[in-house]
Amino acid sequence: MKRCELIIIGAGPAGLSAAIEAASNGMQAVVFDENERPGGQLFKQIHKFFGSKEHQAKERGFRIGEKLLKEARDLGVEVKLKAAVMGIFDDKEISVTLDGRVEHYRANDIIIATGASEKMLPFPGWTLPGVIGAGAAQTMMNLHGLKPGSRVLMVGSGNVGLVVGYQLLQAGCQLEGVIDAAPRIGGYGVHAAKLARTGVPFHMSHTIKEAHGDTCVKGAVISAVDSSWQPIPGSDKFLEVDTICIAVGLSPMSQLAQTAHCHMENNPPKGGLVSICNKYGETTTPGVYAVGDVAGIEEASSAMIQGKIAGAAVSFAKGYISDAVFAARYEEYHNSLMDLREGMFGHDRGAPDPEHTEEGHPLSLSLLTKGYMEAEEILDYPGAYPSEYRNKGVSPVIECTQNIPCNPCQDACKRGCIKVSGKITSLPSVDATVECTACGMCVASCPGQAIFLVDETLAPGYASVAIPYEFNPLPEPGSKGLALDRSGSILGEAEVIKVQSSKAMDETAVLTMKIPVEWSMQARFFKVN
Amino acid sequence: MRIENHPILKSFEKGRLVKFLYDGQVMEGYEGEPVAVALRANGVMVHRYTSKHNDPRGVFCAIGRCTDCVMVVDGEPNVRTCITSLQENMKVETQFGITNSKEDEAI
Numbered sequence: 294m295k296r297c298e299l300i301i302i303g304a305g306p307a308g309l310s311a312a313i314e315a316a317s318n319g320m321q322a323v324v325f326d327e328n329e330r331p332g333g334q335l336f337k338q339i340h341k342f343f344g345s346k347e348h349q350a351k352e353r354g355f356r357i358g359e360k361l362l363k364e365a366r367d368l369g370v371e372v373k374l375k376a377a378v379m380g381i382f383d384d385k386e387i388s389v390t391l392d393g394r395v396e397h398y399r400a401n402d403i404i405i406a407t408g409a410s411e412k413m414l415p416f417p418g419w420t421l422p423g424v425i426g427a428g429a430a431q432t433m434m435n436l437h438g439l440k441p442g443s444r445v446l447m448v449g450s451g452n453v454g455l456v457v458g459y460q461l462l463q464a465g466c467q468l469e470g471v472i473d474a475a476p477r478i479g480g481y482g483v484h485a486a487k488l489a490r491t492g493v494p495f496h497m498s499h500t501i502k503e504a505h506g507d508t509c510v511k512g513a514v515i516s517a518v519d520s521s522w523q524p525i526p527g528s529d530k531f532l533e534v535d536t537i538c539i540a541v542g543l544s545p546m547s548q549l550a551q552t553a554h555c556h557m558e559n560n561p562p563k564g565g566l567v568s569i570c571n572k573y574g575e576t577t578t579p580g581v582y583a584v585g586d587v588a589g590i591e592e593a594s595s596a597m598i599q600g601k602i603a604g605a606a607v608s609f610a611k612g613y614i615s616d617a618v619f620a621a622r623y624e625e626y627h628n629s630l631m632d633l634r635e636g637m638f639g640h641d642r643g644a645p646d647p648e649h650t651e652e653g654h655p656l657s658l659s660l661l662t663k664g665y666m667e668a669e670e671i672l673d674y675p676g677a678y679p680s681e682y683r684n685k686g687v688s689p690v691i692e693c694t695q696n697i698p699c700n701p702c703q704d705a706c707k708r709g710c711i712k713v714s715g716k717i718t719s720l721p722s723v724d725a726t727v728e729c730t731a732c733g734m735c736v737a738s739c740p741g742q743a744i745f746l747v748d749e750t751l752a753p754g755y756a757s758v759a760i761p762y763e764f765n766p767l768p769e770p771g772s773k774g775l776a777l778d779r780s781g782s783i784l785g786e787a788e789v790i791k792v793q794s795s796k797a798m799d800e801t802a803v804l805t806m807k808i809p810v811e812w813s814m815q816a817r818f819f820k821v822n
Numbered sequence: 823m824r825i826e827n828h829p830i831l832k833s834f835e836k837g838r839l840v841k842f843l844y845d846g847q848v849m850e851g852y853e854g855e856p857v858a859v860a861l862r863a864n865g866v867m868v869h870r871y872t873s874k875h876n877d878p879r880g881v882f883c884a885i886g887r888c889t890d891c892v893m894v895v896d897g898e899p900n901v902r903t904c905i906t907s908l909q910e911n912m913k914v915e916t917q918f919g920i921t922n923s924k925e926d927e928a929i
Contacts, residue, residue, distance in 0.1 A: 328885075329905065339830045353830070410887060420890070422867040422880025429884035432904075437859045438825045438834030464825050508878045509867040765829045800830045 297323045299607060300387060300400040302378045302549060305333020307585025307596035308406030309361040309370075314604025316368035318613040323398070324370060325389055327377035332358040333408055335593060337431040339463075340456050341740035341799070343481075343699040345717055347629055348594045351701040351738050353799065355435075357593070381405075381553035385580055402580045402607045405550055406600060409543035409564065409586035414448060417503045423510025427457040427540035434464040442536025446513050447471040448501050452480035454540035459487050461538075463763060469532050471664075472499040474518050477646060481638065482660040482695050483741025489664030490818040492781025497662045500524060504537055513537050545587045553581045563589030572627070573606035574599055582607065591633075598630045636696040636718035651696045652720055665779035666692060668815050675722035680749075687731040687748040687757075690814070691721050693741060705738035733793045733803035736761050746805070749813050756813035757790060759805040767792065767802055768821055776808045776816035784812050787819055823863050840910035857903040857914055858884065858891050869893050869903060873919030894922040 299315050301308045304326035312322040330336065338354025349357050365372065378389045386399045411426045418424070423442065427449070430441045445466050447458045450473035458468050471488065476498045478485045489495065498518050505512040517528035544565040551557060555568035555576035567589050568576040574584045582603040585596035602623065609619035637647045649655055654674055657666045671677050676691025689710065691702065696718040702711045703721065710727035713719050735744045736759055746759035758776075768774060768789045776787035791805035808816045825834070837853030844866060851860025858869070858881050868878040869891045882890040886905035894915040895901035899922070903914070915922040 355831075411883065420877055420879060422869070422878055425881060426883050429881060429904075432884040433859065433862070433881075434825065435831065436834075437855055438828065438831075438836075439859050439863055440823045440825060441862075463829050509880065763829050765827050767829075 294386070294397045294399055297321060297398060297400050298611075299323070299402050299404070300325065300385070300398060301404045301406060302387070303333065303406035303408055303585070303587075304328075304331035304372050304374075305406060305408050305585065305596070306335055306357070306361065306593040307408070307587075307600040308333070308404065309365050310597040310600030311404045311406060311582075311584060311604040311607075312370040312600075313361065313364050313368060314601045315608055316365070316370045318605070318608035320608055320611065320613055322370050323400075324365075324372045325376040325378050325387075326372065326374055329375055331362060331372050331374060333593075334428070334431075335361070337428070337435045338456075338593065339435050339460060341801070342594055343592075343697060343740050344594050344633060345698075345700050346704060348598075348633060350699060351740055351799075354593060361597075378549060381549050381581065401611065402582070403553070404574075404582040404584060404600075404603050404607070405547075405553075405568075405587055406583075406585045406596075407546040407549055407587045409545050409590055411539070412542040412544055414501070414539055414541050416501050418506065418510070419504060421504050421506050421510050422508065423506065423535055424504055424537045424539065427453050427538050430457050430461060430536075430538050434460055440464050440466050441538070442534070443467060444469050444534045445536040445538055446501070446515075446532055446534045447538045447540060449473060449540035449542070450475070450478045450480060450485065450495065450497070451540060451542065452484060453543070454538075455480040455484035455488060457538065457540060458493065459484065462488070462491060462493075465765075466536075468493045469534050470494045470496055470515075472496040472501065472515050474498065474500045474522055477661045478664060481697055481741060482657070482664075482666075483693060483697075483739075483743045485664035486660065486666070486692065486779065487742050490777060490779050490781055491820075492777065493664070495662070495664040496530075501537065502529065505531075510535055510537055543586060543590045545590065547583070547587050550576060550581070550583050550587070553578050555581060555583070560589065572602075573623075574603040575606065580610075595630055595633045598626050598633070602626045602630070632717045633698050635698050635716055638695070638697055639718075650694065650720060651716075651718065654694065654720070657694060660694065663780065666694065668779070671814065675720050678723060678725050686750055687729045687746050688725070689723055689729060689735055690745045690747050691723060691735075691739075692743040692745070693721055693739070696720065697741075699740060701738045701740065702735050702744060705735040707732075707734075711735055731759065733759060734797065736803045737793075737798035737801040742801070745817060746803075747813050749810055751807060751810075754810055755807055756810040757805050757807055758813060758816050759791070759803050760817060760819060762802045762804040762819065763800065766821070767794075768804065768819065772821070774806075774822045775820040776806060776812060777818040777820055778812075778815040779817050781818070783820075784808070784816055787816065789819065823865070840908065842908060842910070842912040842914060844914050845916055851908045853910060854907045856884075857893070857895065857901075857906050857908050857912065859904075860908045861903065861914070868916065870917035871919070871924075876918075893917045
C-alpha cells in the first residue's frame with residue numbers, strides 16, 4: 294500500500310487541469326492513466342478550439358495538451374502511465390495495474406476524470422474490418438499519420454462527426470458523405486459548412502442499413518428514415534466506400550464512480566449514467582470527485598474548468614487555500630464555465646430545437662439540413678455588410694449564424710471592426726464604418742472558418758474573396774483553379790492572387806482569389822485544378 | 823496510406839524502419855508505432871476470424887478498448903495490436919478463434 298495526498302484518475306484535459314490546480318496550491322497529486330501517453334484525446338484534436346481567450350480559444354487541441362503537460366511537469370505532478378485503475382474501494386483506496394502487477398494506493402481525496410467511450414451503432418456488417426469509430430480515425434490520422442481509408446462515410450453529424458470528417462479531408466481522404474438519422478445537423482453549422490463547401494454531401498434523416506463486403510468494407514447502403522426513425526422502402530442508396538466511420542455520441546466512463554459507491558443517475562442530456570455531484574464536482578462519497586466527460590459529456594474546454602474547480606475545492610477542503618481565495622477562484626471558474634454552456638448548443642440540451650437565434654434571426658434551414666447557407670440568407674445576419682458598403686473596398690463577411698460560445702474574431706481585429714456584444718454567444722457584427730486593412734487575422738482566427746474578406750472593387754468586373762485554407766498543397770499566388778460555392782458546386786475559374794500565412798495564424802493560411810464580381814457572395818472555396 | 827505532408831501537423835515522429843513478419847510474409851513498419859498501424863499501412867485489414875462464425879475482424883476503436891484487433895504476436899494470442907508497439911522481427915499472425923491456425927480451431 295502506497296500513500297499519497299491526492300489521486301487523480303485520467304490524464305486528459307480534466308485530470309491534468311485538476312492536478313495543476315491542486316499542485317499549484319501546494320498539494321501532492323499523482324495522476325494515473327491507462328494509456329501509453331498522457332493528454333487524453335487532446336493530442337488527436339488538431340482543430341482550433343472555440344470559446345474566448347480565457348478558454349484558450351483559437352488554440353489547437355494538441356497545443357493545449359502540450360501546455361498542460363508542461364505545466365503539470367513544472368509543478369512536479371507525477372503522471373503514472375500504462376496504469377489502469379481497476380476499482381476504488383473504501384477509505385479512498387484504489388487498485389491499479391502497473392508493470393504487470395497489481396498495486397494499491399490510498400489518498401485523502403480522489404478525482405475521477407476517466408472521460409468517455411464512444412457509443413456504437415449495430416447494423417448488418419458492422420463488425421467488418423473497415424467499420425471504425427470516429428476516435429479510431431482520429432488516432433490513426435493525427436497520432437500515427439495513417440489514413441484510415443480512401444473513401445469514407447461518416448455516420449453522425451454531431452461535432453465529433455463534423456470535426457473528424459474535416460480532419461479526414463486534411464489527411465487526404467475522400468469523404469463520400471455525412472449521414473444522420475436526425476433531421477437536423479447536430480453539430481455547429483460552421484463545422485458543417487467547412488465540409489459542404491468542399492463538396493461533401495449531407496444526408497439528413499438517413500440511417501446506415503448495411504455494410505457490404507466479404508472480408509472488409511466495400512460499400513454502404515444508406516436509407517432515408519421517416520419521422521419515427523423507420524427506413525422508407527425504396528429509398529436505399531449505395532455508396533462505394535472502404536471505410537465507415539461511426540460518430541454517434543459518447544457515454545461517460547463512470548464505472549469507477551460506481552465502485553466508489555457514488556450515487557448514480559441516468560441523465561440522458563449528460564450522455565448516460567453519471568454520478569450525482571455538487572457544484573464542486575464532489576460525488577455523494579465524500580472526498581471523491583468526478584470531472585470532465587465522466588460527469589457529463591461536454592467539450593475539452595469545459596472539462597478543463599471542471600478540473601480546476603475540483604482541484605481548488607480539494608485544496609480548500611484540506612486547508613491549502615483560504616476561504617477568500619477559494620471563493621474568488623470558484624467564482625472565476627464558474628463564470629467561465631457558464632459562458633461555455635451558453636447558447637443554442639449549451640448545457641440545456643433537453644430543450645426543443647430552436648427556430649431563431651437569441652437575436653431573433655431565423656435559423657437557416659439549408660444550413661441545418663444541407664450544411665450550407667443560401668447566398669441570399671447571409672445578408673440577414675449582422676456579420677455581413679450591406680452591399681453599398683461592400684462597394685468601398687475590402688470588408689469582412691462573417692457567416693456565423695448560430696449562438697455558439699466563441700469570440701476570438703473580436704480580438705483578432707485590432708481596428709475594432711468586429712464585435713461580439715453582450716454574451717459570448719452573441720452573433721458577431723461588423724462595423725461598416727471601420728476600414729478593413731485585409732490583414733486576414735479574423736479569417737485565420739475564426740475556429741469555425743466562417744469569416745471571408747470580400748472586395749468587389751478589385752478591378753472592373755472582378756472581385757476578390759479571401760478564404761481560410763488548411764489543406765496541402767498550399768496553392769501559390771498565380772495558380773489557377775476552381776471557385777466553389779458554399780455547397781461545393783463549381784462556379785468557374787479562379788486565380789489565387791495572395792497567400793498569407795504567419796505564426797499567429799497557426800497553419801491556417803488566408804488565400805485570396807480573384808473571381809468575376811457576380812460570384813463575390815457565392816465563392817467560398819478554392820479547388821486546386 | 824501514410825500521410826506524407828500534413829497541413830497542420832506537417833510530419834509524424836516515427837522510429838526507425840524495421841522488418842516484421844505477418845503470416846510468414848516480410849513487411850516493413852516503424853519501430854514503436856502500433857502493430858495495427860504498420861499492418862494497415864501494408865494494406866492488411868483482417869486481424870482475426872471469430873471462433874463461432876469465422877467472421878473477419880479488424881481495427882475498430884484503435885485505443886485498446888474493444889479487443890476486436892487482437893492477433894497472435896510472437897506466439898501469444900489475444901494481443902491488442904492497436905496498443906502494442908512494433909518491434910524489429912516481430913512475428914504477427916492472423917488469429918483464428920484463439921489460435922494461429924484454422925485447423926486447430928476446427929478441432
